Amino acid sequence: SMFKSGFLAEVYRENPIGSPGVDRVVTRFPPEPNGFLHLGHSKAIAINFGFARHHGGVCYLRYDDTNPAKEEEKYFTAIAEIIQWLGFKPVKVTYSSDYFDNLYELAEDLIRRDGAYVCHCSKSEIAQQRGGGKGATPRFTCRHRDRPSDESLAEFRAMRDGKYGPQEALLRMKQDMKSSNPQMWDLTAYRVIQPRKPDNKESPDFEEDTDSKAGIHYRTGDKWKIYPTYDFTHCLVDSFEGITHSLCTTEFELSRTSYNWLCDTLGVYRPMQREYGRLNLSSTVLSKRKIMDLISNGHVRDWDDPRLYTLIALRRRGVPPGAILSFVSLLGASKATTTIEVKQFEQCVRQYLEFTVPRLMVVLDPIPVIIDNLPEDYLEMVELPFSKDPQFGSHRVPFTRTIYIDRADFRETPSKDFFRLTPDKSVGLLKVPFPITATSFEKDPNSGLVTSINARYDIPEEGSKFKKPKAYIHWISDCPSLNSPIKASARVHNPLFTCSNPDSHPAGFLAVVNPNSEEIFPNAMIEIGLHEIKRRAPWPKSDGEEKPEGSHVSPECVRFQGMRVAYFCLDRDSSDESVVLNRIVSLKEDAKK
Ligand code: ATP
Ligand code: MG
Ligand code: MG
Numbered sequence: 001s002m003f004k005s006g007f008l009a010e011v012y013r014e015n016p017i018g019s020p021g022v023d024r025v026v027t028r029f030p031p032e033p034n035g036f037l038h039l040g041h042s043k044a045i046a047i048n049f050g051f052a053r054h055h056g057g058v059c060y061l062r063y064d065d066t067n068p069a070k071e072e073e074k075y076f077t078a079i080a081e082i083i084q085w086l087g088f089k090p091v092k093v094t095y096s097s098d099y100f101d102n103l104y105e106l107a108e109d110l111i112r113r114d115g116a117y118v119c120h121c122s123k124s125e126i127a128q129q130r131g132g133g134k135g136a137t138p139r140f141t142c143r144h145r146d147r148p149s150d151e152s153l154a155e156f157r158a159m160r161d162g163k164y165g166p167q168e169a170l171l172r173m174k175q176d177m178k179s180s181n182p183q184m185w186d187l188t189a190y191r192v193i194q195p196r197k198p199d200n201k202e203s204p205d206f207e208e209d210t211d212s213k214a215g216i217h218y219r220t221g222d223k224w225k226i227y228p229t230y231d232f233t234h235c236l237v238d239s240f241e242g243i244t245h246s247l248c249t250t251e252f253e254l255s256r257t258s259y260n261w262l263c264d265t266l267g268v269y270r271p272m273q274r275e276y277g278r279l280n281l282s283s284t285v286l287s288k289r290k291i292m293d294l295i296s297n298g299h300v301r302d303w304d305d306p307r308l309y310t311l312i313a314l315r316r317r318g319v320p321p322g323a324i325l326s327f328v329s330l331l332g333a334s335k336a337t338t339t340i341e342v343k344q345f346e347q348c349v350r351q352y353l354e355f356t357v358p359r360l361m362v363v364l365d366p367i368p369v370i371i372d373n374l375p376e377d378y379l380e381m382v383e384l385p386f387s388k389d390p391q392f393g394s395h396r397v398p399f400t401r402t403i404y405i406d407r408a409d410f411r412e413t414p415s416k417d418f419f420r421l422t423p424d425k426s427v428g429l430l431k432v433p434f435p436i437t438a439t440s441f442e443k444d445p446n447s448g449l450v451t452s453i454n455a456r457y458d459i460p461e462e463g464s465k466f467k468k469p470k471a472y473i474h475w476i477s478d479c480p481s482l483n484s485p486i487k488a489s490a491r492v493h494n495p496l497f498t499c500s501n502p503d504s505h506p507a508g509f510l511a512v513v514n515p516n517s518e519e520i521f522p523n524a525m526i527e528i529g530l531h532e533i534k535r536r537a538p539w540p541k542s543d544g545e546e547k548p549e550g551s552h553v554s555p556e557c558v559r560f561q562g563m564r565v566a567y568f569c570l571d572r573d574s575s576d577e578s579v580v581l582n583r584i585v586s587l588k589e590d591a592k593k
Helices: 008-013 040-053 074-086 096-112 123-131 149-160 230-240 255-266 288-296 311-315 321-331 342-354 530-536
Strands: 026-029 058-063 092-094 116-119 171-175 188-192 226-228 245-249 272-276 279-282 339-340 368-369 379-385 394-400 402-406 426-429 437-445 450-457 486-493 518-526 559-562 565-568 579-586
Touching: 008 040, 008 245, 008 272, 026 040, 026 245, 040 058, 040 245, 040 279, 040 311, 040 321, 058 074, 058 096, 074 311, 092 096, 092 226, 096 116, 096 149, 096 171, 096 188, 096 230, 096 255, 116 149, 149 171, 149 188, 171 255, 188 230, 230 245, 230 255, 255 272, 279 342, 311 321, 311 579, 321 342, 339 342, 342 559, 342 565, 342 579, 368 437, 368 518, 394 402, 518 579
Parallel strands: 026 058, 058 092, 245 272, 279 339, 368 450, 486 579
Antiparallel strands: 116 171, 171 188, 188 226, 368 402, 379 394, 426 437, 437 450, 486 518, 559 565, 565 579
């Protein structure tokens, strides 16, 4: 496991149970509720919850809700649900906003300790003080820096009481402008954020705004006109909550200095911050704004569209939470940023599904085959194991005179390298005792597509030897009395982008959207074993989505391998009357189907 050795084991060894302030391990997962979590976040979730679990400690889910202009209620719910889906349970759900009073008190305290001042400079003036971007010019201190702390205190209270608009006043920490670390250049601790009016787009605090309707805080309403920044909030809330190991991504490495500075300057308990590498994905986009563009341009339907890599999309697509966790654990945790091709992730999902979900026969694009030498009312029940693993058990499916096979398994003209069904050649039907040979076929004169095939069942003559066919294909019986087949619409998802770097493509990511990212097979068929697989769902059994007795199982937990076709699950759009399938992954990398 990634906690037993390597980077995270070292992090623990630096600050084990028994060290000052460490009675037990306490971690937190601190998402900002301003969007849906994506595959990258699952690494942060696995690390924070997993680290605590591994050391017998606890992990908080903390909503870092300090910017009402960007946060919305729907994200709070979605985040909590997806963490539970991944199999983790926060010991407690907390909110940075729960501590607004404490944070405010400490801000006043910091001013009294001469550790902060109210500044009225503009954004560009502050940038100048910091060396005009990339340290091009010498840094200098702000003219408000040396004002008496009484004056700053009065001004800070005026900020609180609504005297200033956004960007007219800031509380800045009095750090070290001479430091080589930009995180010490008098960072902002508090800024004014006013409720957003729908037309108030000029305000600098709203330029990043996504789809929120108002800047009224979801939990504190209009109580506050000033809000603490990440740099002021994060370390102090970690401190209040007694976090022992504050694990974050490496872009916060330089922030460690300001984190320690603030805790030490205020004389409060200082947790240990350590940084691990982000998990990035190529061949897709994860940024909120880009996903929103994909939705508004109709390239995907919504945030949970199975072609996306948000966690709600992966869930809907049928990826089991256990596959995501094993992927993260396989990559391990280190300080290095890892960039993974979505293909590599899919390979991991495929390997996970191979031994954990049952098998069924699914025909995506059916052609009827009439086996002329079987009687009209022929019915043989054929035993089909659910898996190579006998523990999965087996089920029985009807074999009758008319069956359906996949269009891809038939060719009008024989060729040396094609061992499936063609005229005058025989092919095996999975688990059916004897092969069939095609005798003739019919075509639609307009479309040129084959509409039906006639065949012969090759029961060997008495005394002659049975010749094993070169290939076996899947099939589904036309047997109305047993309600076979089950009709379905199957959604087969292909990569959303035609190149591996949509994020940085010179033509822009919208120019490289794959026009064929979703293929629909409206006439797909599933054999009747689906009923038992639904009854026995979730598959696999062993992750966080255990079925409580008698309760409803989410459709995506009904997962199976369509033999020779792909892995599928039921989509949420399924109902009692109609079945909608999502392809989770193909059976092999680069398979066309
Ligand atoms: P994004 O910009 O992708 O939404 P974020 O950092 O703004 O990412 P947060 O809501 O702040 O998102 O993330 C919560 C936690 O998840 C943070 O601790 C953050 O460091 C971590 N995290 C975010 N993205 C990744 C990633 N790609 N890999 C690993 N951890 C991540
Ligand atoms: Mg974010
Ligand atoms: Mg963030």
